[in-house]
Amino acid sequence: MSAEPPATTGDVTALRARLRSICDEHGVDVELRARLVLSATALARDHLTAEPATARAHVRDEPIGTSTLVVTVPLRAPLDRTRTLTLPLLPEYGDEPAAVWHLPARSGVPASTGADPVQDDLRATEAELRAGLARVDALEREHRQLKHELSETNSGVLAMYVELEQRDEQLRRAHAVIFQELEDALRPPPPTVAGVELGVHYQPADPDAPTGGDLYDWFVLPDGVLQITIVDAVGHGVTCTRNALNVTHTIRTLTREGHPFEHLVRRAAEIDEGLMATVLLARLDPRTGELRLAGGGHPPALLVPAHGEPSYLHAPGRGVGFPDPGSAHIPSTVLSPGDEVLLYTDGLVESRGDVDEGEERLVRTARTHAASPLDLALSAIVRDMHDIVVYTDDTVLLGVRFTGA
Template sequence: MRRWFRRPRFRRPVTADLPVSSATAGDVGGLRALLRSLCDDHGVDVELRARLVLSATFLARDHLTTEPLAVHARVAAGTTLVVAVPLRAPLDHARSFTLPLLPEATDELAAVWHLPTHTAPAGGAGAADDLGATELELVASLARTDVLEREHRKLKQELSETNTGVMAMYVELEQRDEQLRRAHAVIFRELEDALRPPPPDVAGVELAVHYAPADRDAPTGGDLYDWFVLADGTLQITVVDAVGHGVTCTRNALTVTHTIRTLTREGHPFEHLVRRAAEIDDGLMATVLLARFDPRTGELRLAGGGHPPALLLPATGEPAYLPAPGRGVGFPDPGSTEIHHSVLAPGDLLLLYTDGLVESRGDVDEGEHRLVHTAGVHAERPLGAALSAIVHDMHDVVVYTDDTVLLGLRFEGA
């Protein structure tokens, strides 16, 4: 009988009679690509693929920092794809219940999953990169979540119309709903982390971001951001706040950020980006703030769409809000009405944020005044620590809860 691994050995092979295929992943991105390729080749559903990718990444991430992983796969009975990812230590089965997709119970040094396959691809194949594949998986997961939410609402309504004798069933439903909500939170947190791009490497510029969801167990609000470097070396930052909460807002905000990125790559003028983005969907509403910064000269341009103004904390001089008036996506007559121009000096700090930062006490004017003071207190700290401290201090008293994004750009000089 042929076994899957030489080190470690399985006491009980997962399948007994079919050949094993193996492929090596050298990093997290390679592992994701390998698992997606296996799933697409055998017609595994995209939503199930997303759960496998997140679970395997979570278990194998530390292992991949020191050595490649040989992932083993086989097809059992023509209907089940069996995937095994080696681990450093036996799987903690209690901990595994927090994974989006539970592996098979085993004491061996590997995580093993059995996935149903289809005769035809289940969709999602052909994604050009990790971000594209993640978008497909997010869409599938959100669609599945929408179905589950509708089913739960329907069941709750039916239970509410019965007599008090079904109270025990209702309590059990609430417990299951809580378990489902926490399981979804794990999936969405991983997916949102994948869709929140890390800071680009820009010479002479320090970048950092702090995100605080309104609900820690449902971190899929409508506050998103995007930042990337254009071909001419300038940096563009997009901050979006879609109206509402939940997975629908996440989808809407994601649509806006990717639309603006696409329009920018196509060469549309900076001052037209908000207006052009507003043409994508009549039912979508979101505020937008765009910043384009040239690290060679310090030149800054801001274009707004109904979004709170950026705050500048100069190395010398008084802090100032930088207005960039306009109307957001989905609002009447959308687009930027005036482009802000300024030049940053070395040491200047620029803050871009969503309204959850300044509306926590329900008074925007008071919130903007406190932000100037709080940002000044922490401005000299390393940027990541400074942003976290600012959000912590601004949320010391929370009357109005909302998602919060705080993004910082410190110009260190060309």
């Protein structure tokens, strides 16, 4: 099969002149005209245009009141849909052997044709280059303007962000003060008891919300006996805190009224039928070292003796809101000087999701820190127990060290 004859310079020049004349006659923008001319020229140089190279056009009126100029350049064969064309202005694909472009049309002035087609082509090409450069310059100006506006916008956003950060920091500080005051109100300081060293470590599950259902209370009875209450109310948030406060205040009131120690958990369960909480009560006589416990479904206390292995002090019973609440019986033990008792909420031993494993680790870490000052020992115990946290919950750890002095 013989190769297609190449398009001559005269054919290409004639095609370009014809397209420019059509565009000028119908008011096509010079920059858009340049795209059309370059596209048709590329088709001609690729031997796709028919011989002789001719072009035709007609105007189509649109329903919206505008006109469309339809420019057609005959081809040797229909455009191959599988072939990617790299043209400044892509034609439409069709079944006819022609390249068709649709351009916006308006009234124009036909271009004058001089005696020298080559000079006319050069002048037209120069005009199209000028139009293209003007378009590039306009785009560059728009780009610079957009960058300037974006820079100003970013500066404004940055200033707003800085201001919001400052306000957020002020709000965090205000919240910290409020939370600290609330925490001080909810968690009373340890009372002074001769022969007894007391300490507490509280760690909330969420540092930004230091209120929860894990609360405690401790006070000295008129006969000098120390009573400690530790409560873990079911739930989270302020409502849970209120429920835990109701339990601790009720037990304190019932104790002041003289109700028997073994009846306190059961009587506290009568304050609110919808409230659910576990409770552990401890009474320590600093004169004798006798320790009595009343349980309400709460984790057992841990005895860390000055000499010997730690052991758990179980106080069976059902919690507030459970059937038949209160203690099954009141276990008691006598502490020796140097003995230590730890009372805690389940967040301490459930951090890895296994209570039994957590209780075993608590025995080991309590033994490790038994010789440290009580406050330091409690903080170290919580840190060791929370080295790996799978299940996050509030944690309260109370320490009672009997000195016997």
